[in-house]
Amino acid sequence: MQIIKYPERSEWASILARPQFDTSSLNDTVSTVLSDIKKRGDEAVMEYEEKFDKIRLTSLLVDSAEIEESEYLVSEELKAAICLAKKNIDSFHRSQIFESKKIETTEGVTCWQKAVAIDKVGLYVPGGTAPLFSTVLMLAVPAKIAGCKGIILCSPPNREGKIHPAILFAAKEAGVDKIFKIGGIQAIGAMAYGTESVPKVYKIYGPGNQYVMAAKQLVSLRDVAIDMPAGPSEVQVIADDSANAAFVAADLLSQAEHGADSQVILTTTSESFISDVLQEIELQLFELPRREIAEKALQNSKLILLRSNSEIIDMTNQYAPEHLIIETSDYMDIADKIVNAGSVFLGHHTPESAGDYASGTNHTLPTNGYATAYSGVNLDSFVKKITFQKITKKGIRNLGPAIEIMAESEELFAHKNAVTLRLKE
Structure with a gap:
């Protein structure tokens, strides 16, 4: 040091x-893999699993028997620890549930927000140098509290084509809907675009190596949202x-x-x-x-x-x-x-x-200086907020003239007319 x-x-x-590391070839590799997965789906994913994770798979989905088997492969001490962690993560994130308030901004004008869960979310859990079953809890528990309906998880398999049993156990405990044996760039591509086996999601979460992070940032440009840039x-x-x-x-x-x-x-x-x-x-x-x-x-x-x-x-x-x-x-x-x-x-x-x-607290956090602008993953990461407003006749009389003059000043006369017609009525 x-x-x-x-x-x-x-x-x-x-x-x-x-x-700083030499990443000159990184983006080219990531772009090539993502493009191939977008075109060929499962077939491409399986080829890259063989190339990168050194395993030839016949199915990407982890079946129920394999999930049930994990229960017997994880020690009682570890299962108890995972359940304690899940309880604490649940308590902390449940305390973040949004409470909406209706505000009358002007007499007759009421505004409010509603928090709505992101329907389909994809969780990436690294499993290369260490099986990060803790990340399963950090992502799936708040997703479940938020009310996400489709929670899928991707994690790289080992050389026997298995996902670490602690990851499977944690996923079952946390309420993950589907688990796939996919790692790296190919996991991000599969969740971003959807394949024959993997549903397309609306937002991807989770840490990973430089290839995973580059893939997340590339797919976020136009295909899917991500939790944050990270390294x-x-x-x-x-x-x-x-x-x-x-x-x-x-x-x-x-x-x-x-x-x-x-x-x-x-x-x-x-x-x-x-x-x-x-x-x-x-x-x-x-x-x-x-x-x-x-x-x-x-x-x-x-x-x-x-x-x-x-x-x-x-x-x-x-x-x-x-x-x-x-x-x-x-x-x-x-x-x-x-x-x-x-x-x-x-x-x-x-x-x-x-x-x-x-x-x-959540361990999925902004790195590389992004803490200047980003929060770590929290309950809000799994919801979107929709605004509502209700204006009465009295409200449009109170607010309308200001809208008219602002719209006219911006030379948006259809905007003005939408108010003027109501005021004339």
Whole structure:
């Protein structure tokens, strides 16, 4: 990890830059695969499954027998943990249910909104380097609460043509309607365009590698909505001398093990604390099964020494991290000044892992600085809001003259006439 001491503000942008990888051929590959799936449907999807996931499939749909079998392949301890997480995720997202209010903006003019579930949604759950069954809960639980009628899920199969049983169990518990053995670009294409087996959806959700993200962004240009643009996972930790160096090291490593293109950052005003964290990282890294992946991520990562909390806050809001952990004695004071972050974890006993799995908040979050403008997935991600208005005779008399003069000033005389006729009546 790179240690950076007291950088000038003019250097911050380059210091905080996310890892860059050669993607020159990425968009061409993604476009080619998407175009082929749009033309040939299931046939193309199966060919790309064989090419990319190394498995020849005879059917894309996971049948009921395979779903039932997952119940016996998942340990009782894991099933209990999944059910606890589901309960907490359900409670938190249920609290976000929209309550509509009718507002009389002018006497006789009433306006209101109605939240309506997006009918058909597609969930993408990665299963390459790690089976992310937690993502199933994060996406399917709020979709079910919102009232989405068609919830389909795509996840890559293993070399035996199976989806990890924990993903299947979580999908069943969360109320997913159909599950398909499809990974990567081909999953996004199948959900965006529809195939003989896979229904076309109206919106696609979920994380993935650079190919998945590129595919999501390409199909969003004209075929389907997506939850957000996103990229490799990241975390920033703000810590002071009151923090436990072992906790901080564990928090940094928990994000680094996501993937070689992940980024982790520590910001602090304590130089001695940086040394303590480095020692802990070396100790803990040695024990990790995904050590090689974490080591690659740490090459993109930084320990930054700053002069004051004020600088830390400014740098954080410039970086706009996906995950932000504040492990300081005055964490609420700092948190109150944070305006750009996906999800924030407060105090010494709140690891980012809690949000990843079971606290109840959603772990599908904006990365790559998009937290400056995007929220993470929440209940609103699965609904659209329709506005309504009702105007009485008294209302059109009160509002009509203003509409007439505005329409005439914009030279839209049919607009004016629609009001004038009513006023004459």
